[in-house]
Amino acid sequence: xxxxxxxxxxxVLSVLNASGKAMSQSAIEKKINVDINRATIYRVLNNYCExxxxxxxxxDDGRQYFAICLECDEDRKSLxxxxxxxxxxETISCLPEPVNFSLSNDYIVEKVNCILTGVCKxxxxx
Numbered sequence: 001x002x003x004x005x006x007x008x009x010x011x012v013l014s015v016l017n018a019s020g021k022a023m024s025q026s027a028i029e030k031k032i033n034v035d036i037n038r039a040t041i042y043r044v045l046n047n048y049c050e051x052x053x054x055x056x057x058x059x060d061d062g063r064q065y066f067a068i069c070l071e072c073d074e075d076r077k078s079l080x081x082x083x084x085x086x087x088x089x090e091t092i093s094c095l096p097e098p099v100n101f102s103l104s105n106d107y108i109v110e111k112v113n114c115i116l117t118g119v120c121k122x123x124x125x126x
Contacts, residue, residue, distance in 0.1 A: 008036050008040060008044055011034045012032065012044045016028070018031075022083070029041055045066050054068055057113075059085050059092060059115050059117075060117050065092050082112070082116065085116070086117075086118070086119055086123055087118065088119050095116070099114070
């Protein structure tokens with residue numbers, strides 16, 4: 001579906017591009033430089049997800065995060081896309097390698113939503 005480009009959409013995408021990591025709606029709202037209400041930001045984020053520009057990550061803390069996955073190839077944007085949430089610096093990043101799993105033939109996996117939690121490589125060395 002062709003959507004009209006607006007200042008709001010550009011502002012949301014600009015914040016996500018500049019961050020280089022997954023962000024929650026509230027974090028985006030704090031960084032955005034135009035007057036936008038919460039519902040509008042969610043609508044823009046959801047539209048970007050529907051259009052395949054962003055992906056949504058539901059973390060183990062129950063919050064939704066949105067990211068432009070700059071480091072992901074097509075395989076990691078689909079079925080085997082896992083994420084890591086650092087409890088120390090509170091970032092969410094895409095894991096660099098696909099995670100493989102197997103189930104019996106009775107199951108057909110269409111989507112996977114998995115997040116691993118711990119301390120990232122940057123925080124573990126500091």
